[in-house]
Amino acid sequence: MTELVVTAAADGAALADAARVGHKFARQELLRQAGFRVPEFFCLPAAAFDRALDALRPALPPLPADGAARDAVEAWCAAAREALASSALPPALAERVRKEFAAIAGPEGLVAVRACVVPAGSPHADPPDAASPAGRPDEEMGEDSAVDPFAGMSDSFLYVDEDGLADAVVRCWASAFNAQAVRYRILRGLDPRRARVAVGVQRMVLGTRSFVAFTRDPRDGSARRVVAAAYGIGEGVVQEKADIDHFFQEPATGAVSARTVHKRWSMGLPEGAASGTPVLLPVAGELADVPVLDDDQVRAVGELAARVEELFGVPQDIEGALTEDGTVHLLQARPMVTAPAAPVDAAPAARAEEPDAPAEEPARVYWGNHNITESFPGVSGALTYSQSREFYRRSFADLYRRMGVPDTWVRDNAHRLARMVGYLEGQVYYRLDDWQALHGQMPMFELVRKGWEQAMGITGPARAERRWAAPAVARALPRLAWRSVAHPWQVKGFLRWWDRQMAEAETVGDSPEELIAFYRRLWERAGERWGVTLVNAFLALVVLGAGGTLLRRWTGEGPQVLVGLMGGGRENRSLEAVRAAMALAELVGGVPELRAAVLDDAADPEQLWQQIVSGRHGVAVADAARGYLARYGDRALHDLKLEEPTPRQRPWTVLALIRPLVRQGATVAANRADEQAAARRARERLREVCPNPAQRAVLLGLTSLARDLARIREDTRFCRTQLFGLSREVMWRLGAELARTGVLDDRLDVADLTVEEVIGAFDGTGTVRDLRALVALRRAQREEWAGNPQRPALLGTPAGLPLARALPHAVAVDAAGAVGDGLLRGIGSSGGVVRGRAAVVLDPSTDPDLATGRILVARETDPGWLFLMMSAAGMVVERGTLLSHTAITGRLLGVPTVVAVPQATTAIPDGAWIEIDGTAGTVRLLPPAEQPAEPAAEQPAEQPVDQLAEPAGPTVSTEKGETP
Numbered sequence: 001m002t003e004l005v006v007t008a009a010a011d012g013a014a015l016a017d018a019a020r021v022g023h024k025f026a027r028q029e030l031l032r033q034a035g036f037r038v039p040e041f042f043c044l045p046a047a048a049f050d051r052a053l054d055a056l057r058p059a060l061p062p063l064p065a066d067g068a069a070r071d072a073v074e075a076w077c078a079a080a081r082e083a084l085a086s087s088a089l090p091p092a093l094a095e096r097v098r099k100e101f102a103a104i105a106g107p108e109g110l111v112a113v114r115a116c117v118v119p120a121g122s123p124h125a126d127p128p129d130a131a132s133p134a135g136r137p138d139e140e141m142g143e144d145s146a147v148d149p150f151a152g153m154s155d156s157f158l159y160v161d162e163d164g165l166a167d168a169v170v171r172c173w174a175s176a177f178n179a180q181a182v183r184y185r186i187l188r189g190l191d192p193r194r195a196r197v198a199v200g201v202q203r204m205v206l207g208t209r210s211f212v213a214f215t216r217d218p219r220d221g222s223a224r225r226v227v228a229a230a231y232g233i234g235e236g237v238v239q240e241k242a243d244i245d246h247f248f249q250e251p252a253t254g255a256v257s258a259r260t261v262h263k264r265w266s267m268g269l270p271e272g273a274a275s276g277t278p279v280l281l282p283v284a285g286e287l288a289d290v291p292v293l294d295d296d297q298v299r300a301v302g303e304l305a306a307r308v309e310e311l312f313g314v315p316q317d318i319e320g321a322l323t324e325d326g327t328v329h330l331l332q333a334r335p336m337v338t339a340p341a342a343p344v345d346a347a348p349a350a351r352a353e354e355p356d357a358p359a360e361e362p363a364r365v366y367w368g369n370h371n372i373t374e375s376f377p378g379v380s381g382a383l384t385y386s387q388s389r390e391f392y393r394r395s396f397a398d399l400y401r402r403m404g405v406p407d408t409w410v411r412d413n414a415h416r417l418a419r420m421v422g423y424l425e426g427q428v429y430y431r432l433d434d435w436q437a438l439h440g441q442m443p444m445f446e447l448v449r450k451g452w453e454q455a456m457g458i459t460g461p462a463r464a465e466r467r468w469a470a471p472a473v474a475r476a477l478p479r480l481a482w483r484s485v486a487h488p489w490q491v492k493g494f495l496r497w498w499d500r501q502m503a504e505a506e507t508v509g510d511s512p513e514e515l516i517a518f519y520r521r522l523w524e525r526a527g528e529r530w531g532v533t534l535v536n537a538f539l540a541l542v543v544l545g546a547g548g549t550l551l552r553r554w555t556g557e558g559p560q561v562l563v564g565l566m567g568g569g570r571e572n573r574s575l576e577a578v579r580a581a582m583a584l585a586e587l588v589g590g591v592p593e594l595r596a597a598v599l600d601d602a603a604d605p606e607q608l609w610q611q612i613v614s615g616r617h618g619v620a621v622a623d624a625a626r627g628y629l630a631r632y633g634d635r636a637l638h639d640l641k642l643e644e645p646t647p648r649q650r651p652w653t654v655l656a657l658i659r660p661l662v663r664q665g666a667t668v669a670a671n672r673a674d675e676q677a678a679a680r681r682a683r684e685r686l687r688e689v690c691p692n693p694a695q696r697a698v699l700l701g702l703t704s705l706a707r708d709l710a711r712i713r714e715d716t717r718f719c720r721t722q723l724f725g726l727s728r729e730v731m732w733r734l735g736a737e738l739a740r741t742g743v744l745d746d747r748l749d750v751a752d753l754t755v756e757e758v759i760g761a762f763d764g765t766g767t768v769r770d771l772r773a774l775v776a777l778r779r780a781q782r783e784e785w786a787g788n789p790q791r792p793a794l795l796g797t798p799a800g801l802p803l804a805r806a807l808p809h810a811v812a813v814d815a816a817g818a819v820g821d822g823l824l825r826g827i828g829s830s831g832g833v834v835r836g837r838a839a840v841v842l843d844p845s846t847d848p849d850l851a852t853g854r855i856l857v858a859r860e861t862d863p864g865w866l867f868l869m870m871s872a873a874g875m876v877v878e879r880g881t882l883l884s885h886t887a888i889t890g891r892l893l894g895v896p897t898v899v900a901v902p903q904a905t906t907a908i909p910d911g912a913w914i915e916i917d918g919t920a921g922t923v924r925l926l927p928p929a930e931q932p933a934e935p936a937a938e939q940p941a942e943q944p945v946d947q948l949a950e951p952a953g954p955t956v957s958t959e960k961g962e963t964p
Contacts, residue, residue: 022116041202115172207321232266364796370457379426398531568679585661634725643751826901828921830890
């Protein structure tokens with residue numbers, strides 16, 4: 001009978017056989033045999049899994065035949081997983097496992113129990129030749145193999161005691177059929193029904209510090225060794241939950257450099273627990289700023305990794321831990337996937353003669369989402385990404401033609417237009433090299449490059465070389481002058497055309513044929529006209545750049561003085577939406593019964609909305625509600641993300657938007673008065689800093705033009721909201737038809753299909769028959785991405801690699817900005833000084849009431865944040881420019897605003913007292929001595945913003961004659 005428990009003492013050859021125990025455990029045994037300090041372990045080989053599954057087969061559905069439908073295969077796997085997870089070890093096997101547990105851990109010890117998918121093939125393959133580790137079957141498919149790591153597909157359990165051992169083993173068996181593992185195997189062309197796992201039981205090393213080390217730099221494949229280390233156990237490093245220090249060691253010299261962080265969290269057992277699931281634990285204050293490893297320990301870990309590489313003959317990724325006494329334990333090793341290696345120097349002696357020669361910067365592709373996250377924050381579905389890609393391709397092609405780029409060049413660079421935006425693990429990023437190449441063809445681009453790079457958040461090596469060509473600029477000036485003169489009329493023509501499209505949309509029928517025809521016409525027409533909205537952005541950069549230069553030259557002041565001057569003037573369509581909501585709130589507030597119902601958390605919003613539009617609370621309220629929905633129903637949080645509903649689909653959500661306005665008693669008249677007062681103060685400030693009337697007239701003229709361009713920007717952004725709103729409506733209706741006919745389970749499943757896949761399902765251009773399976777795969781992928789840490793706004797990936805291989809080696813490009821002595825710096829974009837408690841909001845679906853009276857702190861905003869902004873006393877945002885939505889909205893609402901503040905959401909604790917200066921562009925964390933006294937009940941809350949109590953109101957400084 002095949003041995004169901006394998007130990008090193010009884011059969012080291014079997015324990016080193018990847019076909020029996022999987023690559024993970026076979027490699028651990030080879031390391032042990034080679035003399036490495038590997039904690040003792042034993043295995044239940046794949047044969048034990050086979051025996052357990054065979055015992056359960058009579059209770060399982062029949063095994064689907066080869067070629068069976070995916071649904072049948074997934075259903076069988078789910079049944080097998082459930083059966084294994086609820087099973088028990090046979091008594092004899094359970095007794096043997098307990099015996100081996102005692103041998104490696106002792107009666108009171110703890111173990112780690114891990115599953116490992118074994119390679120395909122016979123479970124009784126001949127053992128490998130232990131004398132030639134490099135010849136191991138690492139090229140066979142299996143978890144932790146060099147071919148495919150299967151990372152995260154099977155389960156592990158830590159801090160397991162003797163009582164929990166049997167349950168952990170069967171749960172590891174069950175993970176052979178985890179949903180994500182099944183989908184992954186199908187994606188890779190493998191049969192999930194034939195998955196087999198081995199289970200390893202290893203003595204738990206109670207490390208105080210843990211590390212993951214690479215024998216090659218994962219960013220560029222160079223020979224530099226990289227060590228990531230954290231306090232506590234290794235799960236904190238692997239899952240990126242702990243605060244991690246990074247160390248870099250040069251093998252030739254032994255030199256060590258480090259990037260350390262302030263450490264708040266480690267991972268380990270809860271205090272007082274004898275076993276169980278690891279949790280986040282606070283790092284002791286005296287260790288928070290001490291490097292996890294000293295230089296000697298980094299060298300020791302690097303040498304350990306190098307010895308492992310020498311044993312296996314390929315670059316390695318190892319995991320280990322240091323116990324309290326400083327002993328290094330090697331827990332796991334696996335082949336690492338590297339970027340292309342740096343060229344090997346054939347003459348190391350010659351290199352030694354030139355130790356100061358700088359290393360050549362590896363070729364990278366740079367990506368940025370500094371301001372695109374205003375439109376597509378967080379993880380987006382395939383539908384949203386495909387629509388955004390189409391938008392950028394069409395609209396920027398039109399821009400380049402309008403700005404004098406030859407049509408032949410635009411056609412020849414269609415590949416660049418097609419990839420202006422990339423999809424990096426669900427997040428939409430600009431591919432910056434293509435943007436720079438495309439924009440660089442506009443003759444006037446060098447006039448605005450600096451402002452454009454600031455708007456895009458481009459710094460450091462991501463910047464492209466300037467290509468100033470005075471003759472080309474001079475030749476282009478007449479075209480720019482003509483564009484500037486003709487621009488207002490072209491914008492008016494664009495807006496009239498767009499309003500006609502919105503009217504036409506009302507007449508479109510419900511059949512798929514009519515919907516698809518309308519969608520195609522709409523986007524074809526938009527592609528021929530949308531460039532005028534981008535010309536507007538170009539002209540705005542020119543005007544703001546000129547105004548800032550003249551202001552600095554004449555007064556020595558920064559561009560913040562111009563900010564306040566951009567307030568006032570005619571309303572734009574975005575502001576009209578806000579004031580329409582205010583007007584509706586005024587009407588609601590004037591009906592006592594209705595006001596009470598809107599403010600009642602227990603009221604059913606859908607039922608209440610029906611009462612309003614049916615006229616129960618008066619004709620005026622009903623007309624205003626219906627009118628708001630008809631005109632502004634596409635404006636909502638994330639309104640360019642097609643998977644997100646808007647009031648157009650769920651009208652009753654309007655009530656949540658107006659609730660804080662009803663409570664505050666906001667009025668349109670007061671809002672307009674505040675805006676005009678802020679504009680007057682801005683003009684007074686200009687007179688103070690620029691007494692020369694002629695110079696002041698020039699600056700006022702430029703800011704008037706900038707204000708008009710900003711208004712146009714918001715007008716056309718609202719049109720873009722409606723464009724995506726129409727696309728959402730078409731896609732959701734088509735999704736409903738796919739669900740009605742059984743192709744999909746739900747109409748919203750289209751979120752995980754591309755636009756062409758949705759349309760192709762009707763017009764015969766689709767290439768995938770089983771859309772349900774495709775949706776399930778993409779949904780699982782999207783949900784996994786949503787749990788990943790936020791990626792940097794600006795990053796570089798190795799050039800020449802598929803993105804799936806390049807992205808794990810992405811390097812962050814440091815953003816500009818200073819933080820020190822509690823002072824953060826950004827760009828002042830709406831004047832005024834205000835003090836108040838910070839409300840750090842990462843999810844804009846937060847109830848607007850909870851931002852009332854606080855200073856809103858966010859990564860980015862989009863037009864759907866308007867109602868949160870209207871409740872706030874001030875705004876601080878990590879991204880943005882003077883022309884970003886946040887900046888413009890702050891000025892329109894008269895709310896002090898600072899944008900482009902690096903790491904604001906992490907540097908500012910939620911509930912902290914802060915002071916922002918929307919003119920100087922600074923944010924200051926107030927020391928206790930400057931914080932206003934307040935009743936104990938109003939002390940800062942420790943919970944996140946969606947649970948905050950009603951805050952104390954802000955305090956406003958009038959030192960500069962400015963109030964929010």
